[in-house]
Amino acid sequence: MIGGKDIIGPRHSASKFFSAAKNPFFCCVISHTATSEIPGLTVAGANPELVKYTSPADAEFLHYGYCRCIPGVPATPDGKPTPAVITKAALELAGIPFLVVDAGTKVRPDIPCVSFGVKPGGNITQENAMDVSDAKRALEYGHALGRQLARSSDLVVIGESIPGGTTTALAVLSALGIDALFKVSSSMPENPHGLKNKTVKSALERARISAAEKAPAALEAMSLVGDPMMPSVAGISAGALEAGAKVMLAGGTQMSAVLAVMKGLSIPLTDDVCIGTTIYVAKDSSADLAGLVKQVSPKVPVLACDLRLEKSSKPGLQAFARGFVKEGVGAGGSSIAAMLKTKANGKKMLAAIERVYERSIERKMASTTTAT
Incomplete structure (x- = not known):
């Protein structure tokens, strides 16, 4: 298999996507x-006030290797980096072009990007996630x-x-009749299933969605309890897909909710679609990505890459293998695309990731410490 044993999944699927990976594009x-x-749902941000900067900071990091919307570097004080470090390394290694789409951020990133002109999502325990008109616009513009x-x-x-995307994913999966309790992943080693389940129960009750009744249509489910x-x-x-390309959904259990939505919208789910993630999600004992995908469509393969981060000399990168973060910003899928295009294995990917980490995280943290 391309990448040796570092791309895990059905052999025929990896080969099929390899044939299309000569010129991949990342969005x-x-x-x-x-x-x-x-509070307690995510560690993507030091506190609830800073969570709104996470997505624009990730996007700025992909473009510049640093952030403009927040001071400092995109890492926790002890060096656990944004998964955008992995994504940036993959894109650079394979020369993959990319585009950022702003689909309802609370803080706009300081980069060139495409905007879908939709509002940020609401707190699903208190209000609908979005207007149906915004959901329709996002679908239309996305198409x-x-x-x-x-x-x-x-x-x-x-x-x-x-x-917070795994929680809204759980809500939409549950609304659409998928058995998803205790199956979505988390950015924390200790998956807060209790809090997620409580949040989703409250959201479904507010939206008057009951497992005993007919599941809402996909568009309605997203509008009520999605994002x-x-x-x-x-x-x-x-x-x-309609235009003839293959699609890799680069992410963790959030992408199983996207698959469920696509199925509900009668978008064909063939083996031209796959989910690409990291082994840190695929092998997460507190979640079940493969089981969720199988419930939605057995035809859709799950590919996972082993980036060998447990062998890194950087404690911040080792943290991914210990259950922190695990995935995000398309880290797994972009890495798989890079490995397929360049025939790189996990060892080469790790070296590329460490170079970006040293350049963008360690040096900037050192200069910040020196300055203070």
Whole structure:
């Protein structure tokens, strides 16, 4: 298999996507849900007030290797970096072009990007996630963009950055009748399933969605308890597939919710669609990505890359293998695309990631410490 044993998944699927990975294109959808501001749901931000900067900071890091919307570097004080470090390394290694889509951020990134003109998502325990008109707009704009991206690439890789996204994913999966309790992943080693389940129960009750009744339509489910990322990614995927490209949904359990939405919208789920993630999500004992995907569509393969981060000399990168962060900003999917395009293995990917970490995290942290 390409990448040796470092790309895990059905052999025929890896080969099929390898044939389309000579000229991949990466698209990252950044968004916000006020659900992420519930204390304890995410570590994507030092506190609820800073969570709104996570997605724009990730996008700025992809472009510049540093952030403009926040001071300092995109890492926790003890050096645990944003997964954008992995994504940036993959894009640089393979020379993969990329585009950022603003789909409802609370703080606009200081970069050139495409805006879908939708509002940030609401706290699903208190209000609807978004207006139906915004969900429709995100689908429509995404479809148009996906068709254009497919004109320049045979493989469109779509990632996301939205703190709290696994909780809204759980809500939408549950609303659509998928058994998802205790199956979504987390950015923390100790998955806060209790808080997520409580949040989703409250949201479903507020929206008057009951497991005993008929599941709502996909558009309605997203509007009631989802987030703006979902219709945006679903639309881009639909447009790219319609135009003849293959689509890799680059992310963790959030992407199983996108798959469920696509199925509900009658978007064909064939083996031209796959989920690309890291082994840190695929092998997460507190979640079940493969099981969620199988419930939605057994035809959709899950590919996972082993980036060998446990062997890194950088404690901040080792943290991914210990259950921190695990995935985000399309880290797994972009790495798989880079490995398929360049035939790099996990060892080469690790070296590339460490170079970006040293350049963008360690040196800037050192200069900040010296300055203070």
